[in-house]
Amino acid sequence: MTALPAFFAPYQDAINRALERVVPGEPASTNGGAPAVIDAMRYTLLAPSKRVRAVLVMLAADICGNDNRALPAACAVEAVHAASLMLDDLPSMDDAPLRRGRPSAHRQFGEAIAILAAFGLLNNAFGHLSREYDAVLATRLVTLLADAVGLDGLVAGQAEDVLATESMLSFETLERIHRRKTGVLFSASATAGALTAGGSERDIAVLTAYAKNLGLAFQVVDDLLDVTGSSEETGKVTRQDARKTTFVSFSGVEGARALAEELCRTACAALEPFGRRGAHLRELADFVASRRL
């Protein structure tokens, strides 16, 4: 098991504390089944997690010179990600029994509550951004995340993934699915962090290149872990993708590992304009390349 970089812990603590406020335990008004939805939202959102995307938001802001305003955006990204996991695990989709080492949300709360909780998290994410930032920045961040979720993002990627489960995919199709399901949110995370810090267009371009390569590397490693990891290590059921086309299908285990490492090296190289300020992001890329969980 590869340990997270040491600098992750303070970021994770801050993010976890802030996430508590995104979905408070005591709703402002309770009626009918709302407490169940809130519980389901909190169950998935606050489950033990590496918070890679949220930390990426914070690091992108930090590298652009100011991470003081990045926490709400990090929470919104994490909420969107949690929502996507809940939907991804549904019986009509991947039908995953485990998530983050626990029964998946639909197994715990039922399918209907899980779906509602996922929508609740999405709306909370956008609402959180609108409340926490000024109108101009909030608009940009909401648009950014909406695009990441939408028809060139998570929704499109998941739809194509669901429809393509039984067929052998082309490499380009596989890349497109993963880009939309994973890469787009990685890129949005980096861009969101830069936007909250007032980063320049150049900063955003550099961070986008970094996140794009990192996102794909993350997915390639995910595919590898599905083949080589155990449920105890990954917190989810492995060999789940045996019937699916993955990067491992194209290049074999060692080839996929080599490509993941190369993608991470490219991500690190993209950070050259930031010089030594990119140290944490490079550590993050190293971690992704070598992660075992």
Added chain:
Amino acid sequence: MPPSPDPRVDELREQLKALGYLDARVDRFVLGGGAKRGRGAALAAAASARLGALAGVLLGPAAAIGLRARVPGLVASGTDAIVLAAYLAIFFGLATMLVSGAAILVGAAIARRSAASPGFPRRARQVAAAAGLLVGLACLVYLSLWWHTATGAGSGSLAWTIAIVLIAVTISLLLGHGVLVTVLAFLARSGLARSLEPGLPLSSWRTTAPLAALSFAGAVALLVAAPGTRLEPAPATLTVVPTNQRVVVVGIDGIDVPTLDRLRRAGRLPQLDRLLAQGVGSLASDPDRDPARVWTTLATGQPPERHGVRSLEARRVPGLEGRLQPGASGWSAITAATDLLRLTRPTIASGETRLIPAFWEVAARAGLRTAVVHWWATWPAPDDSGIVISDRALLRLERGGPQDGEIAPASLYQALQAGWSDRRTRAASEGAAAIAAALPGDLSAAMRRSAELDATLIDLAADPLLGTPDLLVLYLPGLDIAQHALFESQSAGALSPSAAADRLAALEQYYVFLDQSLARFVDAGDRPARRSLGAGGPGEGGRSVILVTQPGRVEHAGAGMVALSGAVAATAQVSASATAVAPTILHALGVPVARDLASGPVLELFTGVFVDAHPLREVASFGARRSYARTGSGAPLDREMIERMRSLGYLR
């Protein structure tokens, strides 16, 4: 990246690159500035600017190397090369920006016309690829032709040519790829992102490698097929066969042959009469009578197209020490415009623009001792061509201070400066004594200055510090200057007969002054000289004097002369060309003559005995004149030279 043992990984790597992962730095660089800004046009502008910057960085230094080869004298130092590369980088950057911008906008416009059709994704890729190929091809053709013209067909080594073509192919592919990427990005930014297929056309190794190979073959074919440029042959080894002659060459500017003949007949020019009594070649008037051009033709034996000094006036480019020598007639309008914009400024032609060695440089290379005084375009004085008191030496000696190539060897400068004051006093005295005609004050002063100048130069040429050179070359401008002041300046407008007569009398006095001043060379020519020029020389040596006058003057047409006097001179009257002067002088010294000179020596000027004893020997070529590094810029004296030339009527 070393190739992976699993071929699938290599293939995936290429596919990932095509999809924008891994090493897509060029794409990021090209699109980075416009990635989030405005719509398509803004992106096209930003990307074009970045492509321009890329092209500037890549092509500027390469073009500077090429231009240095094409325009000798323009780059005189490492700083020059850097400044020139910067200028060219800006030029090529702007040109590439415009070409790329046009290709991007036109390509995108063509592709958008089919936006509604089902075949749009394919069409968009085709158009983007075509735009990229077009820009890449234009760049490759230009770079190949540049290499061809910079080096001459086949003159570059094979290894260098292959390396340069490979670099050209890489640069071209890079720029073409940038345009291709930007066209697609433009379309994506125009709301067509979802209609585009993922990935880039022509970006995997399977297409790039054959394209690069094809480009390489095309560039090589272009190099082979393009019309060749004339090559400068390597300089031959020069072996002197001693003639036992020390040669004095006196160039007198401004001689009017009818006036000279009239004064000779009147017995007023005994020295010149003796110099002109033997072999005389009449030089046809040059239709272009620019003095720097003609005197350099006389010195090199090559026409201006070969020797490179095309006019008295050259141009300096700010930041460059070297000089640009505009040649074609169309340049005058361009240089007028660039002068106005302060991109260039006028300067005087110099040795830096001369491509061909002068006869004294050839003689020095052959091992003879040479000294040249004040000939046109001799500054900066090279340190390996004997004694050179350049056409800027007098200014430097007058002003003092550290010299900047005015005199070679450098050690001579201090010695000459030590006696400079006395020399000027003597010359002033001679000048004042020379002109006694009744002239208006300003004319009288101009005449005295001219005489003083010639007296100074003659004094310098006779200075023992110059030793006893095998070849002494002296150029005298005073008569030309005096004549201009008397008859061609503004004050010479409508002259009364008496005023005209006074001026003519003054001019005649100047001829007489010159005649007397030359006595020291003519007299010495009659005496036997030391046995000279190494072993094997038969008999006693002597001194030959070769008088050269300019064929035509700034204001008037007129024949020039080359006259040989001394023991080896025949009595002959022949016609010759200006390009025959240099080989004639070299032949008198026993130096072989280059076959690629525009003319051979005028053998009729030599006695039959000399010609029999010294048959014409030839070598293939003297080669090109090598450039010399300087430490200074020459700029401090430029303005003064220009003003002096202007006051003398050379510059308008």
